[in-house]
Amino acid sequence: MKVILKIRRFNPERDRAPWWGYYQVECEPTDRVLDALNWVKWYQDGSLAYRRSCAHGICGSDAMRINGRNRLACKTLIKELGNRITIEPLLGLPVIKDLVVDLEPFMKHYRSIMPYLVNDDPPPATERLQSIAQRERFDDTTKCILCAACTTSCPAFWARPDYIGPAAIVQAHRFIFDSRDHGAEERLRILDAPSGVWRCRDIYNCTEACPREIQVTQAIAEVKREILRRRG
């Protein structure tokens, strides 16, 4: 099938404003959007810039707006979209070139919630053991691949870039409810700030955008509840 790709292009060194590039690509319906982008870059216009790495929905590099919604180009099939496909960079993050955005603001929020195990106890002889139920408590949020699809689909983040965003809260959830971790108090203090969880309005874009099908809004609500529970 013939597919028309409409791609938002922008080279800050050359362009004064973004513009639309149109490319016709011959695809199989079972090809992915990433395959079509690769075809454009390899055979039509080598100046097209986008991120990709594993191409199997694990690394999270190729999150972009495809037909108006955040998705991973490597997990979206052409047949899901039809033969006219619009591709744009993620919203709310500065565009470096074409579909490549600067993820530093996103990563800054991610780093702020201490995304690592905090436990000063002496290391045990073997592993820090957990029951199945304790592990199950945060299983959903371990699936995050930091693709930024959730945070950049959130209207609260669009309006206030200082909002910590769904992805950082998901990462915090992963450690807050981990029985081996001792940093929950500090993380909850960070998330209880004006730029923290209370900016979430339960809009649900994040959950619908997550390519890993994480229940993002539910995780945020669980963190809100945990803050209230600890306040007594």
Next chain:
Amino acid sequence: MRGYRVGLWEALRYRGGIGVLVWILHRITGLGILLFVSIHVVAAFFMNALNDSISTAVTHWYESHPVQVFVYFCVLYHALNGLRVLLEDFYPPLLRYHRELIWLQWAIFVPVFGLPAFFIAQGIVLGTP
């Protein structure tokens, strides 16, 4: 480097789900209530202080049936949607049924709003109070 504030046009172009629409309507109805209460307070003040023709006209306007229907829409929608958000926040597992809860909210809203609105509209058409 910071993220940038997304403009209204870009934001509206994002194809979010039903959650975006109910959130936007929640904001609009909230503004509607704020507008009504503000006009009510200001008009009532000037009515008492000056009793002039403008404040009388404004009072007649906000007491008219179409405005009452609009205010009823705003208050009822804002309350039901707020209640749903509260429920979801206090019982996070309900968020797995986010879409269904929104349909339930509309299922309650339509008859509770529609019946009184119908009778008010009927009164306007028939010219009865």
